[in-house]
Amino acid sequence: MVKYYPSLNENHIDFITSQPLFFVASAPWAGEHINVSPKGHPSRTFSILGPNTVAYLDATGSGCETISHVYENGRVTVMFCSFGPSPQIMRLFCKGRVVEKWDQYYQELRAKMATENGGEVDVTGARAIIVLKIKKVQTSCGFGVPMINNDKNAPLEGTGDAVTLVEHDEDTTANEDWKPRETMDTWARKMLEKQELMDYQKMSNHQSLDGLPGLLSARRALDQNLAIEDTKAWFQKVSRQQDAVFFGIGLGVLLMIVLSLVGVLSIRPLFLYHFLNYQRRQIGVPEESVHKSEL
Structure with a gap:
């Protein structure tokens, strides 16, 4: 059953902190591409700063859709879902803003995230922090999400194709079944050692698939005239409406x-x-x- 809440409560926070990954969805006001990105390492990248504020550390990637969309309109949906025996889906409908690494508020915000998480908040090659103001929290059943089953010989409950729904205790050990990939950290570390990370950001992070302005640091490194490019993007947005x-x-x-x-x-x-x-x-x-x- 779908339920809505104006903010996060303790049960929501417990659920979020027990998940091994989350998904971020965003879209431009007008355009062909709606983006969904999976995010790993939530224990050291995602922080709950208050009942209506969360933030996550954004790593350098092959695109910058979320950053471009947040700069344009701020709309973001974050989704968590359980892969353990207690099914549930949680969506956070948010209004976001981008705090890039050069921003004077970046280090202060990162320190605050580390304090809230009780440990270091870090990902190699981080380019920004996405701060999200929660407008609405939605929870739903999650019955359609597959469950990780370590015991291959354990029978399913029910007969035939009909699997009965039973009440389960909250599964807090689901993260033990997931092994984080170190590939991204290794790649980013090598790019930093060769001083090629900014070149990669200039090539891949300066605009979105729909041509929206992207990472500010990448655009500045390309010597873009920000006022002209932002004006062009505005006319492009209007022409699509x-x-x-x-x-x-x-x-x-x-x-x-x-x-x-x-x-x-x-x-x-x-x-x-x-x-x-x-x-x-x-x-x-x-x-x-x-x-x-x-x-």
């Missing part, structure tokens, strides 16, 4: 016609004069000359 643009233009024209008819505006478009003169001809009133009126 044609329905809204045409609706706005149509509404403006309609409002102008109504105000002209009631005499509030003296500015009348030419087609309106033809319409009014047609009405005058129908009732036998002399037509009004366009040249005698204010245009």
Whole structure:
């Protein structure tokens, strides 16, 4: 059963801290790509800073969709789900902001995350911290999520294809069944040693798949004119919302016609004069000359 909460409670926090990974979803206002990213190492990358504030350390990757989307509109959904015997899905509907590594608030925020986690918050090649203000918390059953079963010979409960739902105690040992990959840390460490990480960010993190501005440090390293590029991105966003643009233009024209008819505006478009003169001809009133009126 779906339930909604205005903020995180203790049960939510216990569930979040017992999961081995989480997923982050974001999208542009207009465009072809909706992004979903799996995130590992939550014990040293994800922090709960308050009942309505969470943050995670964002590692350098092959793209920057989440960063671009947060810069543009801030909408983010974070999802946790149980792979243990107690099924549950939790979604955090959030408004986010990006704190890049060069930001003066970055180190302070990272230290606060470490304090909340009771240990070091670190990932090799980190490029930013994504801070999320929770607007709504949603929990649901999670019955469709597969369960990790270490005992291959353990029978399923139920008969045939019908597996019965039973009450389970909260599984706090699920993380023991997961082995973190060290591949990303190893790759980032080598890139840092060769001083090639920024070159990689310049190539892969300066914009999103839809052409939205990406990591600020990468854009600056490319000597982009930020004002021009941001303006271009804004026009691109508007051009992709044609329905809204045409609706706005149509509404403006309609409002102008109504105000002209009631005499509030003296500015009348030419087609309106033809319409009014047609009405005058129908009732036998002399037509009004366009040249005698204010245009």
